[in-house]
Amino acid sequence: MQLRVQLFTVHKRFPLTISRGTTARTTNVWVTIEHEGVEGWGEASPFSIGEHSQTTEAIARSLQKIAPLLKALSPFECQRIERLMLDAGLPSGARAALDIALHDWIGKWAKQPLWQLWGLDRDRIAPTSITIGINPPEVAQQRLKAWLEQVPTIRALKIKLGGPAGIEADQAMLLAVQTVAPHIDQISVDANGGWSLEEALKMSYWLAEQGITYIEQPLAKGQEGDLPALYRESPLPIFVDESCFTSYDIPPLADRVHGINIKLMKAGGLTEAWRMIHTARACGLKIMFGCYSDSPLLNTAFAHLSPLADYLDLDSHLNLLDAPFLGASFQNGRLRPDEQPGLGVLRVRDEG
Template identity: 60%
Template structure:
């Protein structure tokens, strides 16, 4: 097979601030795998999380180094290819190759991935859109802008403000005031200590919130047992859970996991994570980083298996180069085209 790698830069309509910083622009990597006149597409988007510092430069260099090892295979030789990918390849680079191989396979057999897996798209739940850390007035304005831009049924509020939980409360109440008919979820991105997390979980539970995501920082998993005992809300983890190998030790301490293709290393591992989580009685969410429509459409192929979805990054781009899954009644729905069903946007 022949592999091409190129980069593309995307800009956010609304810069996103979380507990670890602000992003307004990213440069992602586009991987194309060609065999027998069929081309499969995949995407690697950079992210920084603890020891996982996966910059665009790191991802591109890793993929370029891998190309000679992969081009000797046919895309159907997945077991051999996975052995190559399971080296020390950054997870986002692995995701790009894995997604491209899935796209190629779907096009090869002439079916969308969700149909190959026998999934039911009517079970896809609404996706949340994200309101980053901001002042109360700016957060309210951001909610109104989202509601004018798209049919929004769920809002995810980023808390964990470095200023403290008083600022978190003020911002949350402002969002709640602006979002009168939407469900609201909360993601602290590890921005709270244990006592603040307990306090905020109790406060948010009184306001009818269904769960809280990543209340404690990555590396503080030893405190999750105490939080679970004292919190009235279900606890989801994101930064603390990368692959299926992380789930067994986390399962007694949490209620759900957030699966992201860039963390997991693609659709193959994402499916493993779903099955492992279900075996432990956990709920499942799919999320994203600064992914374009390409990667989020890939995640949408698996989304009938999720309890919650946070696949909104592509909707916040002003220059997304791809078209694929579409927002319908607040839900990101893949189409009936073969593979991912992703095409280039009109110039």
């Protein structure tokens, strides 16, 4: 099996601001494996979560280092390859890129889309939320109006809050956004750990009055000890993102949250995402899928698993000006993979 690693840069139509900063462009890693004349594609995108942060360069270097070890293996040896990646200390983003490429190869070899190989029902796919970053109220309104012009079938929104201006600014922004699209009744809020426990409690009651569906990551990673107090008092479900990377993190959270946000970059690929789904269900938790600055390749990969999720936030590629891939289509507010084998992703431009 041959492994190739290439970099590509994508630019956002609207820079995205969350509690930790603003992103306008990202350089991602494109992984290709080739075996017996069949190619499999995967991708990794960098992300920043404290000591768990992963850069494009570190991800690419780790993949290039492991490439010689893969030459004697076939894509069917997934368990052996996973063990090899863990023993080599590959960061989760690198593991995800290779794991997705293996799944794409197997699907193409079998001439079946992944969702069909897994026996999943595309009619069970939930709407994908469109994300509005932290902005002054009037700018947030303009962003949503622009989104509605681009994709008028939006059925769900995620509003980023937790900014340094405080919860009064958060409230003003949310109310402004709601006036633009009163027909959208599925709205969630993501504070990215930007609130204190006191602020989270206050906002949970206020947000419930506004009809919000759930709150994501209200407290910073490392403050999981404060989650039980919020869990007991909040009238809204509490989901965690930065506090949950893999299936090992789920059981300790089961008594203090209502759901988890699974991301391919945190988990290390589709294989671990499957484990997280089953672990979360066994713990009685809800499941959402999320993304970073992911292209259509990554979001399409996750869309194949999306019939198993309660909530979806796979919109990052819709905000890109120059994505090099074409994948799952956005239909009636849902991201729907097609019937092409593997991921069903095509390349639409060359990288200069």
